[in-house]
Amino acid sequence: MSAFEIPTHHLPAFTFNSRRSPVYATKGMVASSQPLATEAGLEILRKGGNAADAAIAVAAALAVVEPCSTGLGGDAFALYYAADKKNVFALNGSGKSAEDISLEKVTAMGISGELSLRHAMTVNVPGALALWVDLVEQHGALDLATILTPAIRYAMQGFPVSPVTAQLWEEGAKILSNSPGGEQLLLSGKAPRCGEIMLNRNLGLTLARLADCSPAKAKELFYTGDIAERIVKVVRNNGGFLSIEDMAAHSSLFQKSISVNYRGYEIHECPPNGQGLAALLALNTLADIDVTGLGAPDSPERLHHLIEAMRLAFADARLHVADPQHYSIPLEKLLSPSYGAKRAAQIFPDRAKLDNTSGVPVNSSDTVYFCVVDKDGNGCSMVNSNYLGFGTGIVPEGLGFSLQNRGHNFSLDPNHPNVIAGGKRSYHTIIPGICLRKDKSLHSTFGVMGGFMQPQGHLQVISAMLDDGADPQEALNRLRFCIEPGEAGGRVCLEEGLASESVKKLFAMGHDLEMRSGYKRTLFGRGQIIVRDADKGTLCGGCDPRSDGHASGLC
Numbered sequence: 001m002s003a004f005e006i007p008t009h010h011l012p013a014f015t016f017n018s019r020r021s022p023v024y025a026t027k028g029m030v031a032s033s034q035p036l037a038t039e040a041g042l043e044i045l046r047k048g049g050n051a052a053d054a055a056i057a058v059a060a061a062l063a064v065v066e067p068c069s070t071g072l073g074g075d076a077f078a079l080y081y082a083a084d085k086k087n088v089f090a091l092n093g094s095g096k097s098a099e100d101i102s103l104e105k106v107t108a109m110g111i112s113g114e115l116s117l118r119h120a121m122t123v124n125v126p127g128a129l130a131l132w133v134d135l136v137e138q139h140g141a142l143d144l145a146t147i148l149t150p151a152i153r154y155a156m157q158g159f160p161v162s163p164v165t166a167q168l169w170e171e172g173a174k175i176l177s178n179s180p181g182g183e184q185l186l187l188s189g190k191a192p193r194c195g196e197i198m199l200n201r202n203l204g205l206t207l208a209r210l211a212d213c214s215p216a217k218a219k220e221l222f223y224t225g226d227i228a229e230r231i232v233k234v235v236r237n238n239g240g241f242l243s244i245e246d247m248a249a250h251s252s253l254f255q256k257s258i259s260v261n262y263r264g265y266e267i268h269e270c271p272p273n274g275q276g277l278a279a280l281l282a283l284n285t286l287a288d289i290d291v292t293g294l295g296a297p298d299s300p301e302r303l304h305h306l307i308e309a310m311r312l313a314f315a316d317a318r319l320h321v322a323d324p325q326h327y328s329i330p331l332e333k334l335l336s337p338s339y340g341a342k343r344a345a346q347i348f349p350d351r352a353k354l355d356n357t358s359g360v361p362v363n364s365s366d367t368v369y370f371c372v373v374d375k376d377g378n379g380c381s382m383v384n385s386n387y388l389g390f391g392t393g394i395v396p397e398g399l400g401f402s403l404q405n406r407g408h409n410f411s412l413d414p415n416h417p418n419v420i421a422g423g424k425r426s427y428h429t430i431i432p433g434i435c436l437r438k439d440k441s442l443h444s445t446f447g448v449m450g451g452f453m454q455p456q457g458h459l460q461v462i463s464a465m466l467d468d469g470a471d472p473q474e475a476l477n478r479l480r481f482c483i484e485p486g487e488a489g490g491r492v493c494l495e496e497g498l499a500s501e502s503v504k505k506l507f508a509m510g511h512d513l514e515m516r517s518g519y520k521r522t523l524f525g526r527g528q529i530i531v532r533d534a535d536k537g538t539l540c541g542g543c544d545p546r547s548d549g550h551a552s553g554l555c
Contacts, residue, residue, distance in 0.1 A: 022472055022542050024538055027554040028054075028553060029372070031550070032543075033062070033526050033548060033549035038552050041372055060132070060148050060151035060207060062384065064159065068165065071386055073386060073391060073395075075126065075127045075128055076384040081377075087440075089257070091135055095124040097423065100241040118393055123394070125223075129219065148208075156204040161198050166191070166193055177189065184200070228248070230397050232247060233396070234395075235394070238394060255270065258271045260340075265443060268434040275428065275429055277317050279433070281340075286340075309344075314455075323418075352509050370382055371432070373539055379434060385449075386402060387429070430449075432445075444472070461529060490512075491513070496516065528543050
């Protein structure tokens with residue numbers, strides 16, 4: 001290992017140096033990565049909608065204004081807190097692989113190691129639309145026509161592209177240029193620049209057609225009508241396996257959330273095939289450790305313990321996160337206090353342990369996280385994602401959205417629970433979070449978007465709030481670490497600004513480190529948090545300074 005030096009260069013194009021204050025409100029709040037999407041949610045709250053209605057309005061708006069990260073061609077997961085029932089409901093909107101795909105067929109094509117990143121065979125059934133409709137049907141108060149109005153307006157009349165999104169769009173421009181139908185998401189063959197007005201009339205028309213339907217008819221149009229036919233046609237024409245029967249067979253999973261107790265609070269996540277399990281495993285490992293006693297939030301001793309807990313969590317998650325309909329996951333054992341204590345005992349206080357039983361999952365992703373709390377205390381925490389930027393980059397004719405590449409997360413190891421197979425949900429990165437108090441009242445909706453950064457972000461913002469009493473904005477402002485893909489524990493990326501003495505001591509402990517500055521800091525995710533204080537009658541929200549978005553509320 002060579003001597004570690006802190007770099008002195010900067011990337012001036014992207015500096016995150018503005019100050020943000022927490023936002024307070026009383027009669028509802030929305031937090032998202034785009035101001036226009038936040039306003040779409042508030043518009044629905046003003047019209048009498050609840051947290052479910054507003055969340056879907058935000059999801060649809062983000063599909064228009066941040067298509068690099070999300071859209072109808074992707075998947076979604078949601079946690080919904082019903083205040084009258086004091087209960088958290090989990091909704092899994094991930095789609096299955098094509099029934100016709102198999103490990104045998106893939107290996108016969110000469111593919112080994114992993115599937116090609118952007119190939120049409122990585123397209124699973126897009127589950128987002130079904131989740132949108134199911135969430136509104138189960139918990140909403142308004143019709144789709146009202147809920148989708150803001151998104152349709154943005155798509156048809158145009159919107160100015162925000163700075164971070166412009167950068168992400170530019171990164172995806174080459175992919176779109178080389179993908180079937182990708183020109184639909186470009187402006188005269190190029191990515192729109194920051195501040196340019198972008199229209200997406202194809203997507204606007206698609207949303208308008210869905211808005212004219214009842215919930216059942218909307219799902220029918222998307223999964224069995226001409227929309228499904230166009231999706232299947234472009235996938236199969238480019239070497240994929242998806243069929244109209246696969247689309248028609250899709251349905252969301254209504255699940256029971258999984259949780260652990262951390263500092264007297266219940267932390268809820270969606271169960272596998274999502275990786276929320278990884279966040280809970282890390283928190284469970286730290287539950288009996290006096291984190292604040294280790295030092296300040298940026299002290300090397302404290303960061304070391306959080307990093308090591310996350311490494312152990314990823315090792316277990318990589319082994320066990322798979323389609324629950326194909327693999328029986330030992331959740332009770334994994335989330336038991338005794339198992340957390342066992343894992344905590346495996347953390348060396350003064351050196352990194354790099355030989356855990358499994359590597360960190362590969363690749364980052366582009367995703368949107370957003371949350372809503374309404375005047376009645378209902379809360380929705382939701383993630384919608386294409387996986388990697390623009391997913392495959394493939395855009396079905398006339399529909400205005402790209403198709404995800406979630407199938408890339410399947411394993412090609414025949415002995416792995418997540419091995420590729422027909423009609424199966426892959427390992428999923430997107431994870432919304434909800435925190436409850438002892439009396440089952442809502443404490444917060446929270447999330448940090450960005451591939452395998454997400455459970456790491458959950459761990460760090462929850463620790464900030466519950467260990468240190470940080471408000472939502474402070475928790476999101478803090479410098480973060482991110483364990484990158486790789487064997488032997490993976491490299492640990494640290495944000496520029498961390499004290500040099502802390503960095504040097506972490507290096508001396510055996511951590512393989514890399515400093516990230518400028519635009520590269522988007523690696524550390526973009527999060528939102530809303531905390532509800534029922535005693536004061538207030539909502540307090542924060543939005544990540546690494547994003548274009550904000551939190552805003554009603555009084």
